[in-house]
Amino acid sequence: MATSKYLTTQYTSENFVESSGAILFDLSHETKRVCLIHYIVKDEWLLAKGRRNCGESRRDAALREVEKETGYKCHIHPVTMSTRAPRATEADDVSDQxxxxxxxxxxxxxxxxxxxxxxxQKLIWWYIAAVDEEPSDSRPSADCNFTAEFFTYDEALQKLTFQDDRNVLARAITLVESP
Structure with a gap:
C-alpha cells in the first residue's frame, strides 16, 4: 500500500470546527476605518468571526457572524488578490500556481x-466586507457580550489583543488599499 508523499493529518467531524469571519471596513470616508469587537467578558479586542452552521456557506456564515457580533449589515467587498484557485472559465489543465x-x-x-x-482543530476562513450603512462611533451588537467600534487602520492594529488578528487585519488592509 502506497503512502502519500505529502504531510497529512485527518480529523473526524467530532474533532474540528469550521468558522468564518470578515474584516469589516467603512470605506465611505477619505480616512478608511475598520471595525473591531470588544469582548466584554475577557476585555479582548477581536475581529468578528464564528462557527459555520451545518449547510451554510462560508461566505454566508461570515456575513451572519459579522452582523451578529457588530450589529452592522454588510456585504463581501471584492478585491484584487492572488490565488491558486483558477477561474471557473479557465481550462481544466491550468497550472497550479x-x-x-x-x-x-x-x-x-x-x-x-x-x-x-x-x-x-479550528479552521477560520477570512473575508473582506464593507458596511452597508453609515456606522456610528460605537454600537452594541446583537450579542450582549460584544460592542463594536470603528478605528483607523493604525489604531485597530494597536488595539487588537492577539497577534494572529493583527496579521489577518494587516493583510486585509493591504488588499483593500491595493489598486
Whole structure:
C-alpha cells in the first residue's frame, strides 16, 4: 500500500470546527476605518468571526457572524488578490500556481488553531466586507457580550489583543488599499 508523499493529518467531524469571519471596513470616508469587537467578558479586542452552521456557506456564515457580533449589515467587498484557485472559465489543465485576479470575493486568508487538551482543530476562513450603512462611533451588537467600534487602520492594529488578528487585519488592509 502506497503512502502519500505529502504531510497529512485527518480529523473526524467530532474533532474540528469550521468558522468564518470578515474584516469589516467603512470605506465611505477619505480616512478608511475598520471595525473591531470588544469582548466584554475577557476585555479582548477581536475581529468578528464564528462557527459555520451545518449547510451554510462560508461566505454566508461570515456575513451572519459579522452582523451578529457588530450589529452592522454588510456585504463581501471584492478585491484584487492572488490565488491558486483558477477561474471557473479557465481550462481544466491550468497550472497550479498563484495568479492575480481582480474583483474576487473569496476568502483571502485561513487560520488553523489547535486545542491540545481535547484535540480539537479550528479552521477560520477570512473575508473582506464593507458596511452597508453609515456606522456610528460605537454600537452594541446583537450579542450582549460584544460592542463594536470603528478605528483607523493604525489604531485597530494597536488595539487588537492577539497577534494572529493583527496579521489577518494587516493583510486585509493591504488588499483593500491595493489598486
Amino acid at each position: 498563484a495568479r492575480s485576479y481582480p474583483d474576487l470575493s473569496e476568502p483571502f486568508m485561513s487560520l488553523f488553531a489547535s486545542w491540545v487538551k481535547d484535540q480539537t
